[in-house]
Amino acid sequence: MPTGIAWQELAEGLRGRVLQPGDAEYERRRRVWNGAIDRRPLAIAQCLDADDVGAAVRFAARASLPMTVRGGGHNVAGLAVRDDALMLDLGAMNRIEVDPQARIARVEGGALWRDVDAATQPHGLATTGGFVSTTGVGGFTQGGGVGWLMRRCGLAADNLIEADVVLADGRSVVASERRHADLFWALRGGAGGFGVVTRFCYRLHAVGEVYAGVVFHPVEAAPGLLRKFREFTPGAPEALVAMLVFTTAPPLPFLPPEAHGQRVVALAWCWSGEPEQGPLVLAPLTNHGQPLGRHEGVMPYAAWQQAFDPSAPAGDHYYWTTSQLDALDDALIGALVPLAATPPDPLCEVHVHHMGGAVAAVPGGATAFTNRDAPFFVNVIGHAGAAERFTAVRDWTRGLRTALAPHARAGMQPNFTGETGDLGKLAHDSATRVKLSALRAHYDPYGLLAPLRDA
Structure with missing residues (x-):
């Protein structure tokens, strides 16, 4: 890891803020839902949109900095934060667009399930969220996503139609059954480490x-x-x-x-x-x-x-x-x-x-x-x-x-x-682990985003 990281360069490239140790907001945002997790990232990039995410990822790639992604920060193992890494904080990216006629919700990567419910329920619609509404959509979906609607509507991952993803080299792609289908497969239950999902598009169901x-x-x-x-x-x-x-x-x-x-x-x-x-x-x-x-x-x-x-x-x-x-x-x-x-x-x-x-x-x-x-x-x-x-x-x-x-x-x-x-x-069978490992090597060859590389 290089010394003398040019954090000012990153700050000038973002609409959001760059938080460093000593900032009061840094202390708040490095903490995640699980109080047993006490880790200190090198800095926190508070991203306001997908362009900010792309700028932060490109900066990290140039500096060979490992990255973590904080969506809701609810993962019990604390995948959102690690020592000596750059945290990409998507908390401000929580906008939601609902198309009630098409029964589709477009959800930014920092949203919580209570945000999704608040946007979809006025239309008598919903999709499978967590058993606790403060769970973030990003980690939950990429881990599969069991919840109160799963037996009728499927997992959260089963309702994912497409995803906007910033890859580890800063490129932005849309993953779906037709485009980057291998990445789309991995995003539905692969537990992350393939890119930063800035927006999820979900299928909605009639649930009032x-x-x-x-x-x-x-x-x-x-x-x-x-x-x-x-x-x-x-x-x-x-x-x-x-x-x-x-x-x-x-x-x-x-x-x-x-x-x-x-x-x-x-x-x-x-x-x-x-x-x-x-x-x-x-x-x-x-x-x-x-x-x-x-x-x-x-x-x-x-x-x-x-x-x-x-x-x-x-x-x-x-x-x-x-x-x-x-x-x-x-x-x-x-x-x-x-x-x-x-x-x-x-x-x-x-x-x-x-x-x-x-x-x-x-x-x-x-x-x-x-x-x-x-x-x-x-x-x-x-x-x-x-x-x-x-x-x-x-x-x-x-x-x-x-x-x-x-x-x-x-x-x-x-x-x-x-x-x-x-x-x-233990989260996947052996064949799936092999396939996921190959996809991480393809989409993130230097392991900058992969939270599992030390496992």
Whole structure:
């Protein structure tokens, strides 16, 4: 890496600002959603448009500077920031254009999913976003993108029509099925490192009001509820996405006071079909057992999309992992429940998901997202409110994955990997990894943008 980098040259070439250590704004923007990530880039280029991105990339290429891209900054492994690199901060690039007749949204690379929902919902339209609305569109889409609409509408990556990309040499291209098809394939689940996406074009679907809710059960009911979940979900209509959440009961008014602060398991769901059909279709699942309390109803999709935001505040310490499963058999349930019920921090959660539907309907090699035929996956959400508990939370998270490993496939989902090493080694099958590596070498031959080169 050269010494004496001419930062003034970069500043003069941008409409946005160049932040360096010592600037108050530098300290704020180097921080990402996960408070456990504490890294110091050489500088931060705050890009206001695609021209700024191109100028910053060309500057970095001339200086042989490694680069990271900050969209929403929500990646749990902290891919947006690394020591001794140039961060390209796209946070100001959050403009969205909606064509309601064509059912298309054009979204800049720094937008969050709540921004997308706010633009599309007035037209009764939506596309698959994250389970938390503060997630950025860029990393989420390039990691595949599972969410409340995935079984009916597909992953976020499946709804990508084209993307405007600044390559590592500063050239701008449009990637789609017809142009730069290899790059387009990699952008849909390849986990990044191929270029800087300045704009995403998404297919939208008719989604206005949904029937959604949550039912809380005592944690002792978890084995029976998991068996009911595995029985019901394989034949569920595509309009349903449900998950079981091992969590700590918050002081909600519909829960008895004695349950507050206790470990529970909650069934959460979103039905995006005709709202009046939802209660009838879901009754075998939502009426199971003797719950502690429930809250449900018909609401705007955007409102439900933000329902879990309070459980994921920025600045707390997080460590995640994920396991992909062919079955929720009794042996797996026996391994899962004791650990999920006894985390080292009450903020920790375990999410049990089902897939199928539109996700599984896409052929396995059509995108870089692998294991889309797995019927279930489990995300372990290690979450510590205080830094001193982070090590115990990380150990618990890793231990739970180890306990599930005999019952799981080898890989992980890209968006839920807590470490860059896991992302590089476990987020794709071997054939896909080889193909992605070749494409990174082609589009970024000097590894300036590749976040996985050290994995």
